Amino acid sequence: MQISEYTAVELSKAIKEKKVTVKEAVEACLAVIKEKEPTLNAFVTVDEEGALKEADEIQKKIDSGELTGPLAGVPVAIKDNMCTEGLLTTCSSKILYNFVPTFSSEAVLNLKKAGAIIIGKTNMDEFAMGSTCETSYYGPTKNPRNPEHVPGGSSGGSAAAVAAGEVPYSLGSDTGGSIRQPASYCGVVGMKPTYGRVSRYGLVAYGSSLDQIGPLCMDVTDCATIMEAICSHDIKDSTSVERDDNDFTSALVDDVKGMKIGIPKDYFGDGLNSEVKEAIMKAVDVLKSKGAIVEEFDLSLVEYAIPTYYTIAAAEASSNLERFDGIKYGYRTEEYNGLHNMYKKSRSEGFGPEVKRRIMLGSFVLSSGYYDAYYLKALKVKALIKKAFDEAFSKYDIIVAPAAPTTAPMIGKSLSDPIAMYLSDIYTISANLAGIPGMSIPCGTDSKGLPIGLQLLGDCFNEHKLIRAAYAYECETGVYTKQHMLNGKDGE
Amino acid sequence: MANVISDETIEYVGILAKLELSSSEKEEAKSDMGRMLDYIDKLGELNTDGIEPMSHVFPVKNVWREDVVTNGDDRDNIISNAPGEKDGMFEVPKTFE
Numbered sequence: 001m002q003i004s005e006y007t008a009v010e011l012s013k014a015i016k017e018k019k020v021t022v023k024e025a026v027e028a029c030l031a032v033i034k035e036k037e038p039t040l041n042a043f044v045t046v047d048e049e050g051a052l053k054e055a056d057e058i059q060k061k062i063d064s065g066e067l068t069g070p071l072a073g074v075p076v077a078i079k080d081n082m083c084t085e086g087l088l089t090t091c092s093s094k095i096l097y098n099f100v101p102t103f104s105s106e107a108v109l110n111l112k113k114a115g116a117i118i119i120g121k122t123n124m125d126e127f128a129m130g131s132t133c134e135t136s137y138y139g140p141t142k143n144p145r146n147p148e149h150v151p152g153g154s155s156g157g158s159a160a161a162v163a164a165g166e167v168p169y170s171l172g173s174d175t176g177g178s179i180r181q182p183a184s185y186c187g188v189v190g191m192k193p194t195y196g197r198v199s200r201y202g203l204v205a206y207g208s209s210l211d212q213i214g215p216l217c218m219d220v221t222d223c224a225t226i227m228e229a230i231c232s233h234d235i236k237d238s239t240s241v242e243r244d245d246n247d248f249t250s251a252l253v254d255d256v257k258g259m260k261i262g263i264p265k266d267y268f269g270d271g272l273n274s275e276v277k278e279a280i281m282k283a284v285d286v287l288k289s290k291g292a293i294v295e296e297f298d299l300s301l302v303e304y305a306i307p308t309y310y311t312i313a314a315a316e317a318s319s320n321l322e323r324f325d326g327i328k329y330g331y332r333t334e335e336y337n338g339l340h341n342m343y344k345k346s347r348s349e350g351f352g353p354e355v356k357r358r359i360m361l362g363s364f365v366l367s368s369g370y371y372d373a374y375y376l377k378a379l380k381v382k383a384l385i386k387k388a389f390d391e392a393f394s395k396y397d398i399i400v401a402p403a404a405p406t407t408a409p410m411i412g413k414s415l416s417d418p419i420a421m422y423l424s425d426i427y428t429i430s431a432n433l434a435g436i437p438g439m440s441i442p443c444g445t446d447s448k449g450l451p452i453g454l455q456l457l458g459d460c461f462n463e464h465k466l467i468r469a470a471y472a473y474e475c476e477t478g479v480y481t482k483q484h485m486l487n488g489k490d491g492e
Numbered sequence: 493m494a495n496v497i498s499d500e501t502i503e504y505v506g507i508l509a510k511l512e513l514s515s516s517e518k519e520e521a522k523s524d525m526g527r528m529l530d531y532i533d534k535l536g537e538l539n540t541d542g543i544e545p546m547s548h549v550f551p552v553k554n555v556w557r558e559d560v561v562t563n564g565d566d567r568d569n570i571i572s573n574a575p576g577e578k579d580g581m582f583e584v585p586k587t588f589e
Binding site: 098099100102195196209235238239241301303304306307308310311318322325326327328329330331332336338339340341342343344345347348351356357359360361362363364365366367374376377378379380381382383384386418419434435460 | 501502504505506508509510511512513517521524525527528529531532533534535536537538540543544545546547548549550552554555557566569570572573574575576582584585586587
């Protein structure tokens with residue numbers, strides 16, 4: 001077996017058994033990156049030198065018995081909106097083209113404690129605003145399954161890097177579906193944890209009340225293992241929640257007997273591609289055949305999720321992105337006339353069109369005279385959406401649905417119509433508004449060879465149920481990401 | 493009813509957002525924002541009388557700590573990211589005469 005075919009947990013085991021050295025693992029990733037990056041562009045920065053240096057350090061700690069965990073020595077890629085000390089962090093924006101953080105985000109520190117080696121920073125939609133990875137200042141990322149298609153977004157680089165075998169796992173962030181939708185488009189496993197499970201300290205904020213960091217990886221075992229490593233209580237994030245149930249690998253049980261699964265009828269109406277629908281229903285049948293109790297129900301309010309989300313996310317973004325002013329870090333315009341002109345010109349030249357669009361919308365919905373009609377209204381609808389989920393979870397253990405209405409669109413077809421692009425997030429966005437955990441696992445391939453993602457949603461802090469159901473499904477059907485990496489057709 | 497965004501509104505939002513838009517960008521922003529607001533107006537179909545606005549899903553309380561410095565002096569590293577630096581300080585354009 002080639003090193004790039006190992007899952008993270010398998011690779012760590014092979015390192016411990018001295019079948020592979022940490023350096024060989026890092027070199028194997030770098031070799032795949034060299035081969036595939038000219039086509040894929042999944043990375044903004046590859047830290048070859050730093051990773052190789054770290055490999056020696058980590059190897060020593062493994063050999064001495066200081067590092068024994070299931071991720072020790074395994075390379076990882078980090079979405080470029082998480083601060084990494086001493087390593088360029090751009091948010092795929094021109095305005096942060098030269099920003100080198102003086103500290104690392106808490107999730108990254110947690111991984112480093114577990115012995116992870118940072119290979120590089122992955123490409124994304126600028127400031128995580130987009131659903132296709134095409135709004136990056138550093139060029140679009142391509143889908144490894146078919147480079148004429150997008151990898152999804154905004155964590156498109158993180159999903160593509162795993163799907164292509166450039167790295168066994170990565171971190172992404174999910175504000176409206178930005179982990180689950182690219183996981184679905186690229187055929188990998190992705191999880192957005194409950195809001196508050198993972199510290200947001202050091203994650204460059206987009207929509208602070210919605211943002212959450214999570215893993216993208218090859219299989220469900222890796223997902224549970226990475227979750228155990230990154231979830232922690234952090235006093236530096238006031239929304240971080242203290243929990244004593246971060247033992248996610250205990251949920252890797254191949255048993256869904258008696259599990260109550262709700263299928264929201266409203267997610268299967270107009271706009272859902274028939275091949276996607278068929279694959280989802282087939283996956284539901286697999287869970288049913290293993291003893292799950294499946295029932296259809298009306299979730300309601302589905303069509304209100306996107307307008308609610310864009311109001312809240314744009315409002316928060318307009319406030320969060322005020323900090324980019326050309327003074328403390330990043331891009332400053334060359335010629336200006338006074339302080340305010342410098343602010344305006346630096347920001348106008350530094351931000352791309354989608355970011356400006358959302359800052360403008362956000363500034364408007366927060367402005368005096370419109371605040372109640374738009375922003376406050378959206379917060380009230382958010383409460384209604386949360387209530388609809390509360391009712392659903394009083395009846396069902398988990399909800400199963402598509403992750404996205406279609407498979408990955410062609411590159412160049414989405415940005416001209418923002419509202420149509422926003423619709424690709426219709427099934428994922430509600431989870432962020434309700435704060436609940438969600439997961440996408442591959443469940444098939446369409447006639448063009450593009451992956452389809454099965455989405456699992458659970459009540460707050462019920463990640464264990466998602467992992468259990470996903471694991472049971474995977475035990476029955478095999479590990480998709482691995483199967484498709486082995487067929488030798490990727491990236492051609 | 494379709495939202496029509498006036499030139500004055502776009503000017504005003506540009507000031508709030510600290511963005512300087514070219515005239516073609518302004519025209520685009522007007523139509524974009526109008527369309528987005530038409531879309532958001534859908535929320536008006538829902539009766540939200542008596543519903544408390546929900547900013548956070550969980551009750552969020554302020555997190556207190558003792559008022560002591562816990563981080564070290566990282567001035568030089570922080571300043572090294574600044575586009576303008578002078579004598580260990582951020583350099584900014586003249587703000588008043």
